[in-house]
Amino acid sequence: MDRRINKNRRKFFQTSATIVGGTLLYSLIKPLTSNAQVIEVNKEDNSINPLWGMGVDLKKCIGCGKCASACKTENKVPDKPFYFRTWVEQYTVKNDGEVIIESPNGGIDGFVQSVPNEDIFKSFTVPKLCNHCSKAPCVQACPVGATFISPDGVVLVDETYCIGCSYCIQACPYGARFMNPITKVADKCTFCYHRISQDLQPACVEVCPTDARIFGDLRDKKSKLVKFLQKNPTQTLKPHLNTNSRVFYNELSSEVK
Amino acid sequence: MEEHYQHLYHALSQVDGYIYPNEIDLHWGLMIVLYPYITGLVAGAFILASLERVFNVKVLKPTYGLALLTALAFLLVATLPLVSHLQHPFRAYEILMTPNPTSAMAIFGFVYLWYLMVVLLLEIWFDYRLDFVLWSRESKGFKKYFYKIITLGINDTDEKSAKLDDKIGYFITVLGIPSAFLLHGYVGFIFGSIKANPWWSTVLMPVIFLFSAMVSGIALVMIIYMVVSWVRKVKIDMECLDTIAKYLFYILIVDFTLESLDQIHRLYEAEESFDIIKVLVGGKLNITLIFMQVLIGTVIPLLVIGFFQFYKPTEKIRKIIYFIVGLFVLIGIFFMRWNVVIGGQLFSKSLSGFTSFNAVFSGMEGYLMAAVWLILPCLILVFLLWLMPPWKKTTMHN
Amino acid sequence: MPKIIFRLLLTFFVFVGSFMLLQNFITPKSFGKNGHYRADAIQEIKKQIPIYKGEEACVSCHEDINELKSETVTIDDEEFTLHSNLRCETCHTPRIDSKTECKSNPPKMEPTRKTCGQCHSINASRKNKMKMIDLEDHKVEKNCIKCHNPHKPWTEE
Numbered sequence: 001m002d003r004r005i006n007k008n009r010r011k012f013f014q015t016s017a018t019i020v021g022g023t024l025l026y027s028l029i030k031p032l033t034s035n036a037q038v039i040e041v042n043k044e045d046n047s048i049n050p051l052w053g054m055g056v057d058l059k060k061c062i063g064c065g066k067c068a069s070a071c072k073t074e075n076k077v078p079d080k081p082f083y084f085r086t087w088v089e090q091y092t093v094k095n096d097g098e099v100i101i102e103s104p105n106g107g108i109d110g111f112v113q114s115v116p117n118e119d120i121f122k123s124f125t126v127p128k129l130c131n132h133c134s135k136a137p138c139v140q141a142c143p144v145g146a147t148f149i150s151p152d153g154v155v156l157v158d159e160t161y162c163i164g165c166s167y168c169i170q171a172c173p174y175g176a177r178f179m180n181p182i183t184k185v186a187d188k189c190t191f192c193y194h195r196i197s198q199d200l201q202p203a204c205v206e207v208c209p210t211d212a213r214i215f216g217d218l219r220d221k222k223s224k225l226v227k228f229l230q231k232n233p234t235q236t237l238k239p240h241l242n243t244n245s246r247v248f249y250n251e252l253s254s255e256v257k
Numbered sequence: 258m259e260e261h262y263q264h265l266y267h268a269l270s271q272v273d274g275y276i277y278p279n280e281i282d283l284h285w286g287l288m289i290v291l292y293p294y295i296t297g298l299v300a301g302a303f304i305l306a307s308l309e310r311v312f313n314v315k316v317l318k319p320t321y322g323l324a325l326l327t328a329l330a331f332l333l334v335a336t337l338p339l340v341s342h343l344q345h346p347f348r349a350y351e352i353l354m355t356p357n358p359t360s361a362m363a364i365f366g367f368v369y370l371w372y373l374m375v376v377l378l379l380e381i382w383f384d385y386r387l388d389f390v391l392w393s394r395e396s397k398g399f400k401k402y403f404y405k406i407i408t409l410g411i412n413d414t415d416e417k418s419a420k421l422d423d424k425i426g427y428f429i430t431v432l433g434i435p436s437a438f439l440l441h442g443y444v445g446f447i448f449g450s451i452k453a454n455p456w457w458s459t460v461l462m463p464v465i466f467l468f469s470a471m472v473s474g475i476a477l478v479m480i481i482y483m484v485v486s487w488v489r490k491v492k493i494d495m496e497c498l499d500t501i502a503k504y505l506f507y508i509l510i511v512d513f514t515l516e517s518l519d520q521i522h523r524l525y526e527a528e529e530s531f532d533i534i535k536v537l538v539g540g541k542l543n544i545t546l547i548f549m550q551v552l553i554g555t556v557i558p559l560l561v562i563g564f565f566q567f568y569k570p571t572e573k574i575r576k577i578i579y580f581i582v583g584l585f586v587l588i589g590i591f592f593m594r595w596n597v598v599i600g601g602q603l604f605s606k607s608l609s610g611f612t613s614f615n616a617v618f619s620g621m622e623g624y625l626m627a628a629v630w631l632i633l634p635c636l637i638l639v640f641l642l643w644l645m646p647p648w649k650k651t652t653m654h655n
Numbered sequence: 656m657p658k659i660i661f662r663l664l665l666t667f668f669v670f671v672g673s674f675m676l677l678q679n680f681i682t683p684k685s686f687g688k689n690g691h692y693r694a695d696a697i698q699e700i701k702k703q704i705p706i707y708k709g710e711e712a713c714v715s716c717h718e719d720i721n722e723l724k725s726e727t728v729t730i731d732d733e734e735f736t737l738h739s740n741l742r743c744e745t746c747h748t749p750r751i752d753s754k755t756e757c758k759s760n761p762p763k764m765e766p767t768r769k770t771c772g773q774c775h776s777i778n779a780s781r782k783n784k785m786k787m788i789d790l791e792d793h794k795v796e797k798n799c800i801k802c803h804n805p806h807k808p809w810t811e812e
Contacts, residue, residue, distance in 0.1 A: 059784075060784065062774060062780075062781040062784050062785055063778065063780050063781060064773050064774040065773065066745055066773075066774075069748070070707065070744075070745075070748070073706055073707075073748055073749070074705065074706045074707055075703075080262060080265070081269065081278065081281075082262075082265050082269070082278070082279070082281050082282060083279065084278045084279055087277075087278050089275075090780055091780070092779070092780070099609075100275075101275035101607065101609055101610075102275065103275070103277075103278050105278075106278045109773070110772070110773035110774070110776065111778055111780065112776075112778070113777070113778045113779050113780070115779075117779060120779050123778075123779040123780040123782070124780050125780045125781070128277070137451075137452060137453060139359075140359045140360065141359075141360050141361075141362070141451070142357055142360055143352050143356060143357055143360040143362035143363040143365070144348075144351040144352055144355055144356070144357060144363070145355050145357045145686070145691040145692045145693070146351075146692070147692075148689075148690055148691065148692035148696075149690070150689075150697055151689060151697075156696065156697070156700055158692060158693050158696035158699075159696075159699075160693075160696070160699075161348070161351065161683075161692075161693055161696070162344075162345065162348075163343050163344070163345045163346075163348040163349060163351055163352070164343050164344020164345045164348075165342070165343055165344075165362065166284035166285060166344075167360070167362050167447075169279075169284050170284065170285065170451055170453070170454065170602075171451050171453055172453060172606075173452065173453035173606055174277070174606070175276075175277025175278075175279050175280050175605070175606050175607070176279070177279065178279040179282070179284060179344065181258065181261065184344035184345060185344065185345070190700065192705070193700050193701065193703075194700060194701050194702065194703035194704070194705060195705045195707075197701045198705070200705060200707075200709065203705075203706070203707050206707050206709065206742065206744065206745075207707070207742065207744055207745040208745070209740070209741050209745050209774060210740075210784070210785070211740065241452050241453070257275075257607035257608060257609055350681065353674075353678075354677075354678050354681045354682050355682055355686055355687075355691070357691050358691070359691075374670075375667070379663070409662070411658065411659050411662075418657075418659075421657055421659070425659070425660070
């Protein structure tokens, strides 16, 4: 008799525990799933804020590296070959199909041709930077809300709030982020937010000798950027990851990583 | 700082192929290998305890209290490798104050608090309460005061309250099982949800982490049980030990199957990242993965304990083998975490090259720090076993 | 309800309550206004002082150099823009920030072959994009500016 009562009691506890446990678990997970969609830039609100983007015309880039150098000057990035808010890559596609990619000191000192002319199928240089994704995986990953998308679409880092866990750096598919050794927070291209907020161009755009970089407001139909996008077949990097990158490349060849 | 730059210049000279310039330094090092390892041990030890309490595997009774205290000792240390790793550890409270609902890492603070306080501490408390009351009457000095305070004033010793303790403890253990899964599963999700890293980004990651955690936790309790019995000079309950080994075997099979499935799937689909990953596994990870994780950590234990299911050698030999196998499993699972964390950062996201990992000896991310974080829970466990010896309990739940 | 369960539940709710209170006090005031971040950070980031001033600031004093730079050269019906599209700071990296007087630390340049070579060295990746020169072949040992004025590197002759 006692054993049977105990069994029923046990069953009751088991089921109620599972239900409560499950509900608690679900309540923990639910906030995750309901906001699992990455933070999208508010598309409806286009009357007040610009939506910044950049175009890169690979037809014009000569791989001089001045953009990478100017960025370090403008933003006081440590002058060591390990930290870049923007950098340039040189691609050399050989006749045998091998692709050699180089970025010595981020391209700041320019490039040297590393393969003799007769072996080269084609060669080009590609500037890289933070893509300021509208669906940024880095913003999704930050545990405390130190990195965010500004109302005008720029992905920024709150230097006083970042705890330095490096999760955002792991989450960025483009290698655009780094851990600043001096401030000890995550760091990356900010589209020179302090400049563009004063109607100046980002430093890299300012110094580019061939105007290969085009900065502008994607919501302004008269901007150089929008005209660039209309005239050229542009591509973004790693589109299969669905990050909605806002850096658009003209003449992006398939070898580009 | 200069030393750090020297280390980076050295790494730069060892780059193989092309890496994005910012990828030269591995951002997650030894500390981040340790954290999943330790929480895995916690979850695994707890699951072993719950095997006895909820699933009624009675032969495991000698290890019930031991498993819980092991889980507690390691859980208390679990946060510390993370704090060692943070560049701004004093801002760590932000994870609790403004957790980002889209970030898997943000769950950490809450899941940790929940598991520590609501599951582990409460379960231990309910299991030991009556013993605390009885012990407080017999002991002297520090122990007496500790027992008196810890009972929180509930000094009933009648059977009714004992039954209530039992019931509530059982309820908490049941609650604790999904909590343990969440405690360690979310770590797997932290890696598994990073689409930028093809070595990490797989649906199986949380599940693999969970099962390898269970394996490591069970092996840990097995070893601790043997060591504690040897220190106390008491006979080991071989039926219990054989059963622990059996469960280790079963869960190791599941773990091996999951990990093999992951690799076979990768091999078969051979999508974009496969070429670099093939070089990674055959090259930089060949020792830590193929030799340490697979051979030492999985295949040898599987073969040995599997063999025991058919033919059991003498007790003496079994004890030695179980000890060695337990160590192998612990080492193997450590390297599993290593291969995931470090391995995932050794190749570039450009899928065109490799950087290198140069572990340091001293400093917040060094071997010394790792040793401290691994030895400390053992010391805490010794203290807990002195304070609340499971073998001196007069009461035992049904 | 048994005493112990009541006490435990009470402790739990007290804990949760004090946690939420603490959260309210510790979370920065502007947090959450525009999204899950400290809204004040935006203003703080905007306060960074720009370094690059832009061409107009240079031209305001050095109009003569600018006029020289703007001259293009036409040879056999082909127009060469030379450096007319370049902005001053592309080569003259500023040494002070945009709020400081240029005179306190002017970006005087001492160009070497390497300076000019950064853009003009022969490299297959810039084929057909601009004038390139093989620095290992052309007037080695001589500084480029001995023959080429950096503000107008070519003339009709």
